[in-house]
Amino acid sequence: MEIIRHLSHEELSDLVIQSDQQALRPTLEALxxxxxxxxxxxEQFWQEQRGAVWSRIxxxxxPHHRLVRRPLMLAWSALAAMVLLAGxxxxxxxxxxxxxxxxxxxxxxxxAVERAVHNDGPAALDPAALLAxxxxxxxxxxxxxxxxxxxxxxx
Amino acid sequence: MDTVLTTTLTSPATQTAAAISVERFDDxxxxxxxxxxxxxxxLVRDADTADTLTQECFLRAYQKRASFRGExxxxxxxxxxxxxxxxxxxxxxxxxxxxxxxxxxxxEAADPGxxxxxxxxxxxxxxxxxxxxxxAVWNALSSLSAQQRTIFFLRYEExxxxxxxxxxxxVNIGTVKTQLSRATGKLREMKERQWx
Numbered sequence: 001m002e003i004i005r006h007l008s009h010e011e012l013s014d015l016v017i018q019s020d021q022q023a024l025r026p027t028l029e030a031l032x033x034x035x036x037x038x039x040x041x042x043e044q045f046w047q048e049q050r051g052a053v054w055s056r057i058x059x060x061x062x063p064h065h066r067l068v069r070r071p072l073m074l075a076w077s078a079l080a081a082m083v084l085l086a087g088x089x090x091x092x093x094x095x096x097x098x099x100x101x102x103x104x105x106x107x108x109x110x111x112a113v114e115r116a117v118h119n120d121g122p123a124a125l126d127p128a129a130l131l132a133x134x135x136x137x138x139x140x141x142x143x144x145x146x147x148x149x150x151x152x153x154x155x
Numbered sequence: 156m157d158t159v160l161t162t163t164l165t166s167p168a169t170q171t172a173a174a175i176s177v178e179r180f181d182d183x184x185x186x187x188x189x190x191x192x193x194x195x196x197x198l199v200r201d202a203d204t205a206d207t208l209t210q211e212c213f214l215r216a217y218q219k220r221a222s223f224r225g226e227x228x229x230x231x232x233x234x235x236x237x238x239x240x241x242x243x244x245x246x247x248x249x250x251x252x253x254x255x256x257x258x259x260x261x262x263e264a265a266d267p268g269x270x271x272x273x274x275x276x277x278x279x280x281x282x283x284x285x286x287x288x289x290x291a292v293w294n295a296l297s298s299l300s301a302q303q304r305t306i307f308f309l310r311y312e313e314x315x316x317x318x319x320x321x322x323x324x325x326v327n328i329g330t331v332k333t334q335l336s337r338a339t340g341k342l343r344e345m346k347e348r349q350w351x
Contacts, residue, residue, distance in 0.1 A: 009329065009333070010328075010329045010332055013329075013332035013333050013335070013336045014332060016336040016339070016340065017332065017335055017336050017339055020336070020339030020340060020342070020343045021339065023343050023346070023347075024339060024342055024343055024346060027292070027342070027346065028311045030288065031289075031292065031311050031312050032311075032312050032313075032314060033285070034285040034286075034288045034289045034292075035193055035196075035197055035285075035289065035308075035312045036193065037281055037282050037285035037286075038196070038282060038285045038286045038289050039189070039192060039193045039196050039205075040282060041192075046185075046188060046189070049188060049192075049206060049209060049210060050181070050184055050185070050188065052210050053184060053210050053213045053214060053217075054181075056210060056214050057214060057217050060214065060218070
């Protein structure tokens with residue numbers, strides 16, 4: 001009886017890769033050349049790149065150059081933090097309740113008097129009210145709160 | 156000038172004994188900058204970004220040169236830094252936007268911006284054709300993960316052995332094979348669609 005050995009996952013991957021490599025042979029063989037050609041740069045480029053690396057290394061070894069910029073950076077970051085904090089505070093501030101109207105006792109009394117004056121009395125007392133009104137109108141001028149100054153006979 | 160002992164970097168035994176000197180570092184840069192730039196360029200698809208990240212790669216390598224113990228080849232070590240930089244590139248781009256906004260990014264002081272170099276006249280047409288072919292490969296692999304693309308280019312463009320790729324990416328060789336089979340499968344699918 002023939003025993004069929006199952007391929008492991010890795011062996012299966014090997015087979016797939018081999019098969020794909022066969023099918024893609026022209027592309028895969030040309031790929032290194034395409035990449036090298038695409039990244040061809042003049043010698044000046046490589047020199048400048050090395051120069052840039054050494055400049056960055058020098059900057060890294062002498063960090064005082066960076067310190068010059070530090071106050072400005074700190075100022076900006078502090079400003080940004082303040083703006084952020086203000087934004088958060090504005091966003092979270094509870095809505096203040098509407099202010100209560102101040103109660104003025106004099107005003108309240110005036111309103112009560114006004115209401116009492118305009119309030120109609122009982123119908124049975126209407127004739128009495130009329131009589132009282134007439135009496136008030138017939139009051140002599142002497143009883144008026146504004147007294148006229150009497151002429152003097154001194155002159 | 157640093158007073159670190161100079162090593163030849165040819166023997167792992169001597170590499171473990173001493174760190175890389177300044178003079179030697181310049182040689183390393185001359186020797187590997189094209190390869191580092193090429194790998195980064197293939198992964199980011201942008202010449203200026205590739206230039207910036209190559210500089211960053213060598214800066215980091217310089218800063219960490221004392222920690223290089225020679226357990227792997229120096230090019231593997233450099234390419235590992237490069238691949239990690241590319242991996243972080245997307246994240247860094249978002250962060251640097253905010254840093255620039257609040258004036259915390261001082262990168263512009265060191266980075267003079269994109270430099271323009273004319274392509275070599277005799278190979279201008281050849282360069283254009285090569286870039287078109289490369290574009291087609293990039294487009295075919297665009298739906299793959301960054302790690303799958305990295306493995307594909309390291310294997311077929313850099314012609315790196317699978318074990319070295321596994322070492323570089325710090326994954327096991329089985330993972331490298333699985334990811335590679337997905338990448339080749341995708342490219343094959345695209346090519347067959349073109350031929351139909």
